[in-house]
Structure formats: C-alpha cells, structure tokens
Amino acid sequence: MTSATPAVLTTGPVSKPDSEPTLTVSDLARAGGIAPSAVRFYEKHGLIASKRTRGNQRRFHHVDECLVKIIRVAQRVGLSVAEIREQMSDLPQDRADITIDDFLRVRHRLEREARQRIQALTDVLNDFTTDQKLCEIPPKNPTDTRNVATTQRAVGPRKP
C-alpha cells in the first residue's frame, strides 16, 4: 500500500452461507486494499484467522473481508494492532458464526474510541487558549507583552 487507495469497496452481499473458506491470501489482500504480507501479518497477530488446504495454503472466509475493512478503520482511528485484536477478541472464533450484531458491537466500541481521541485533541486546543504563561520571554519591543499559552496535562499514558 504505497499509493493512496480510493477504496470505495462496496462489498456485495455474501450470497452463499459461506461454510468453506475459499479466499486466498491474495484474494483477501486485494479485497481489503492491503498487501499480502499485511494479511499474513494480521493473521500472525491474531486479528484474522484462516483454515489451511492440504497443501498448507491459507483460505479465508468472505466475512474476513469485512474484518480487514474494520481493521483498516480501526487503524484510521489510531488503534494499534494489539488494541484492535482486543476490540475484536469477542467475535465468534468460528468466523462462519459471525453476525451483524457482532460487527455492530465492534463498531460501537470504535466509535467510542474515536470520540475519546477527538476529545483528547480538543483538550489540546483548549489548553492552547486557556493556559497563559507557559512560555514567557522578554519582549524585544516594550509594546508587546503578550505571552504564548500552552501546557501539557498528561492526557494519554506513555509507557515505552
């Protein structure tokens, strides 16, 4: 994914009950607008799951296309892979059992996350206009006595 992908992605309805997984890594990558290496990466980190053919190749369900799209949205929100895995951890392990409600639940959580992150940024803006006197420097010309306002308030935890 080097170039910007328009990604309108109107996935048609999955017609068959989809009991057997049929999509290859490349199929899923193309459908999700990501690289095959990313598909493998996501599987390795437990975001998606596949069955294997006799020849040890991965096969994905069509519903995994939805999962990949959700992963991409979650990344736009700013979640890490670990966080995304957590958000998705209560989806039915058997992907064929996933229902609309499962997606709605995940979606609501992502919405909450997005709102929280918007709030954190809004707090930064408020700090800009609220807190005076973080940076005071002696004015070069005596007519300008204003000061720059900024302050940090430990919004998100930082533990490297």
Place this chain on the structure above:
Amino acid sequence: MTSATPAVLTTGPVSKPDSEPTLTVSDLARAGGIAPSAVRFYEKHGLIASKRTRGNQRRFHHVDECLVKIIRVAQRVGLSVAEIREQMSDLPQDRADITIDDFLRVRHRLEREARQRIQALTDVLNDFTTDQKLCEIPPKNPTDTRNVATTQRAVGPRKP
C-alpha cells in the same frame, strides 16, 4: 518518563536577556519533564540547539524550555519528530532572537494541525453512520436485514 508527570510547569518570566546559554542537559530535561536522553535525542534531530562549553558540554538557553514544552504539545497533537522539526524550522536559528510572535506562529500551526486531525477522526465517525453496506453478511435469522456501515476514504497519506 515512565510515570505520569503532572507538569504544571509555570515557567517564570526569563528575567535576564539570556544572551549566554546556561542550562545543562539535566536542567533542561527537568524543566521540560523529559529525560536527559530525550534532550540529546531532540538536539540530534534538530528540534533544539545548544552551544558547547570548552569541555564540550551542552548549554541551553532558557527559551529552550519553551521549545521543549512546545515539542511535547506537538507530540500530543500527534506530530512526528520530523514534522515538529519542520514546524519549528522557521524559528530564528539564533535562539536568543526568538520572540513571542515566533511562538504564536508555531502555535497557530499546531492548532491547525490539531483541528485537521480532529476532522479526520470526525470523518471516520461520519463514515460509520453514513456509508451503508461495507459489510454485508447473510443474516442468521431472516428478521434482521441490517448491515454494518464502514468505509475508508484515505484520510492521511501513508508513505513508509
């Protein structure tokens, strides 16, 4: 910086015209609520600058305290070190020449950035409620025909 730093940080007015830099790495680190290693890191990446003593030790101006605080705010906004360096690149190379207006200019740019990032997140939320039919799965019970709505629209450029 492992534990949460309250960081009220009401830097008093810099009394002296501050022509000679006097703060050591540790001084600046303490004032800015960061580790000495971070101070060196920022200097190495061109966010701050120092003069050296005869013995090759760094000495910073008091105004660098403000710069560090601005860096921290910029990080809260989500800027990378490279982006922060760019935002600060038009500050007077001679730190003693920095004026309030220089800070105001940087601040305004950071505000714009923050608003843009808020907008990007808001777009995600809008996509949630606007776009239908990203994930359609065959309903298990025929009564529920709703669909999950999501779509990505390439908000921020990705160039690794």
Place this chain on the structure above:
DNA sequence: CTAGAAGTTGAACAAATGTTGAAGTCAAGG
C-alpha cells in the same frame, strides 16, 4: 588536588508495523 557527580559519544536494544528476499512446496497446463 582529588573524588564524585554529571557530561560526552557511539552502539545496542526495544516495540510497532510491516516489506522484502531466500529457499522451498504445490497445483495446473503443455
């Protein structure tokens, strides 16, 4: 002057998010 605190550089490590390449396997077509 001398000891100890604090500074110096450079390299290595860490976690996150993948990409790329090597070497090998599998299925299909001619």
Place this chain on the structure above:
DNA sequence: CCTTGACTTCAACATTTGTTCAACTTCTAG
C-alpha cells in the same frame, strides 16, 4: 515431465522514538 505462478516459512531490514550501557572526560566542591 517440466515450467510457471502462487503459496509457504523464516529472517533480515526499515522507521520511529527513545533508553541504556560502556568507556571516557569534565566540572565542582571540599
């Protein structure tokens, strides 16, 4: 049978933002 394309695994590399360590040097106070 052989080639070709797509798949496999594993390891190495790349980037970001620092931290930590080793081996020295400098500064400061007694």
